[in-house]
Amino acid sequence: MLVVGFAAGPLRANCYLLAQAAGGECVVVDPGQDSGEPLAAALAEHRLTPVALLATHGHPDHVAGAAGHDLPLHLHPADREWYEGPSVPLAEGPLELAGLALEVISVPGHTPGSVACAATASEGGRLVLTGDTLFAGSIGRADGSGPDLERSLRTKLLGLPDDTVVLPGHGPATTIGRERASNPALIGAEA
Template sequence: MIPLEDNFADIIDKAQRGLGFSDGVLAGGAGVSVDELCAVKAERFDERVVRRLAAPLRLGADALADRAWHPAARQMSGLASFTTRYGGMSVNAYVAHDSVRAAAFDTGADAAPLLAFLSDRSLMLELLLLTHCHSDHVGELYRLKTCAFASEREPVAGTETFSDGHVFCVGNLQIEARRTSGHTPGGTSYVVRGLEHIVVVTGDALFAGSIGGAPFAYEEALRYDREQVLTLPDDTIICPGHGPLTTVGEEKRHNPFFTA
């Protein structure tokens, strides 16, 4: 089981930096001491303090204090995920495919398992679509010898660009590019239609139970996630850049950034 990318302390830190609160302002707003805030940020869980911090951070208190939730594992034919190690963390890349043709989403830190998957199934890789330009997501670009695309808001060397709303067709799949900037200016999520469930590949715009850090464009990140991802049907499978798969319905109930 892939662990969640972020725990309560990571989430509190992301929200605090996004809103630009000092420790003193946040602790004062929550009615806790700075020492209590710092202990929680050092991962010493205290339910009373965590719940108090939720309101000034505009986070859902129940979701923030819930340490048992983990999204149910999802598997679906036509969708494959590849988790590779990058320094001390792991990063995800994905393939969506019909019986002949495939699209890849990001490269991961090591493209070998993705390339082996394609060759084992004799799938033709028609497109590589990048969610954003960070090196853990694009570092193996040169190994996937196919047409690669990144948003015109964030051109990446060696790729073509597209505009928001562009629809790519790969075999029986339609793949719509949606703006989800905030974590980076070019952040893009890809909505894939043509499989049993709709799939959305979010990169670092949205994780199971969290979001990618966006200290300089926090409101923007939240707004695009709300408007472009969480408006999809509840059974839409979300494929994040880090951490486990989830669904729109799970995130609407369990992601503290969207349950306040």
């Protein structure tokens, strides 16, 4: 699996491209504010063609760039109020896009419609795109609900294997195991 990521916009939100390999179709995850130019450069560099847009949640720093594409945005209905362009309702469960098998995990709390997207690479590695729910060393604000955020972290994300690579909505990558062991908001939390 090819994973390309870059930060864009004043809030430095991470945008990711997921593909089976260079030179094929890809999914663009979180095409946020000011992502157009770096996205075009990444697509050209890896010879990728976007066939789907997906949002981990509806905040503008994660969806504002979607309007510049001729593709609908896969977005949880609970966050639809923040995005005016065409969208496809995103529900929890399996989803196949660009030949990739993704697992959509509902993680409300940062927003009512926050989701994480997990995938297993053909090489065997696991990853999860957590949006603004889980970061390296911290967790997201509870703009939706604090108890929901805590429950999402404990019952959904901490249940993933320790070697799962976390690709957050802001900042560097980490792993579930590292966050379980050292994230101040998660120490002592049980999956």
